[in-house]
Amino acid sequence: MSRSYITTTMQRQFINRDPLPHIDISLMGDMSQLSPDDAYLSYYDVRLTREDVDSIKSNWLTDNAICFWEEYLEREKLVHYPKANIVLLRPSMSFMLQKTQNPLTIKSALPDFAKTTHVFLPINDARRVDLAEGGSHWSLLLVSVIDGVAFHYDSLGQSNYYEAQLTAYKISQLLGKPLKFINLEDSPQQDNGMDCGVYVCLLMQHLLIQRLLRAHAHDKISMSMRGKEVDARGGRKEIMRVIEARRKEGERRRSRSHSPYSGNSKSPPRIGEEYREES
Numbered sequence: 001m002s003r004s005y006i007t008t009t010m011q012r013q014f015i016n017r018d019p020l021p022h023i024d025i026s027l028m029g030d031m032s033q034l035s036p037d038d039a040y041l042s043y044y045d046v047r048l049t050r051e052d053v054d055s056i057k058s059n060w061l062t063d064n065a066i067c068f069w070e071e072y073l074e075r076e077k078l079v080h081y082p083k084a085n086i087v088l089l090r091p092s093m094s095f096m097l098q099k100t101q102n103p104l105t106i107k108s109a110l111p112d113f114a115k116t117t118h119v120f121l122p123i124n125d126a127r128r129v130d131l132a133e134g135g136s137h138w139s140l141l142l143v144s145v146i147d148g149v150a151f152h153y154d155s156l157g158q159s160n161y162y163e164a165q166l167t168a169y170k171i172s173q174l175l176g177k178p179l180k181f182i183n184l185e186d187s188p189q190q191d192n193g194m195d196c197g198v199y200v201c202l203l204m205q206h207l208l209i210q211r212l213l214r215a216h217a218h219d220k221i222s223m224s225m226r227g228k229e230v231d232a233r234g235g236r237k238e239i240m241r242v243i244e245a246r247r248k249e250g251e252r253r254r255s256r257s258h259s260p261y262s263g264n265s266k267s268p269p270r271i272g273e274e275y276r277e278e279s
Contacts, residue, residue, distance in 0.1 A: 015188075015202050015203070015206050015229070015231065031050050031053065034049075034050040036049060036050050036051035036054070037050075038050050039267070040053050040243075041247045041269055041271070042250070042267070042268050042270040042272070043068060043072070043270075044075055044271065045071060046068045046071045047268070048065075048068055048268075053065075055197075056239050056240055057236060057240060058236070060136075060193075060194045060196070061197025061198060061201070062197075063091040066090075066091050066138070066197055066201060068239075068243070069201040069204070070088040070090060070120075070122075070204070073205060074088055075272075077205075077208070078208070084117075084213060085116050085118075086117060086119075086120070086212060087113065087118070088120045088208075089111070089120065090122075091122045091124060093110060094123060094124070094141075094167060096109075097167060098123070098167040098170060100170065103170045103171070103173050104173065104174065107174060110174070113145065113175055117145055117146045118143065118144055118145060118146075119145065120140065120141075120204050120208065121141040122138055122139075122140060122141075122197075122200050122204075123138065123139045123140065124138055124160075124163070125163050137156055137160055138200045139152065139153060139154040139156075139159070139160035139163075139164060139200065140154075140203050141164050141167055141168060142223065143171055145175060145177075148177060148178060148179055149180045150168035150171075150179045150181045151184055152164040152165075152168075152181065152182065153184055153187040153200075154183065154184075154187055155187060155188060155190040155195070156189070156196060164181075165181050165183075168181045169181075184224060186224055186225060186226035187203075187225050188203075188225055188230045195230075195232040198232045198235045198239075199230050201235065202230050202235045206228075211223065247269045249271060250268075250271050251269045253271075
């Protein structure tokens with residue numbers, strides 16, 4: 001696996017520069033009859049609700065919205081690189097790791113990091129463990145296990161510095177090795193108060209695919225995002241495009257099902273477990 005390092009390249013590039021000019025409303029499912037908690041799409045282990053979809057369109061991303069993007073990257077991108085040992089830790093697991101006094105007590109609930117080279121962790125600034133969907137800011141922590149370095153990407157200055165550093169310390173205890181914490185001050189910065197989750201999703205995708213998966217063995221990889229800009233508006237559209245395409249595919253598969261109940265099913269379109277009927 002390639003080695004990572006920091007560079008100061010000044011090449012200016014955009015990540016997801018408005019990749020979709022517009023969202024075709026005719027292709028979108030009817031959400032007018034759905035309550036915030038009603039399911040819109042079942043994608044493998046993630047159940048997207050109307051609230052999640054609404055957050056992706058124009059709001060602060062929910063935990064579940066980020067979960068969906070990680071699931072998508074695993075199922076449709078990472079799967080093509082069977083030799084890669086990269087973990088995309090879910091927001092709930094990252095939060096649990098951050099807040100647990102002794103991370104070794106939750107080791108069995110976490111992925112096996114024995115052969116892992118890199119771990120992506122969404123970081124949230126929530127303080128209360130008893131409050132669902134708490135916090136007000138997302139950032140991204142990328143741990144290069146093979147290098148012993150934890151890179152922190154924060155789109156709002158150093159807002160999550162403490163939380164990211166604490167999480168890096170906790171995962172170092174799990175790994176049984178020290179980690180050097182680097183807060184990348186050249187991370188692309190958001191210009192409003194609600195795009196942080198989108199930045200996490202897009203940076204995760206860029207770093208995973210462009211920097212890690214497509215690198216040649218023994219290459220040194222730059223982990224710096226200097227000179228890069230994130231098109232959050234285009235990123236939201238891209239995430240919605242992925243969701244709508246999977247929802248449409250789920251509906252198509254259900255219409256072809258031989259089950260006598262498929263046509264009248266009130267469950268959301270499914271990808272991954274399309275033919276499991278509701279009890």
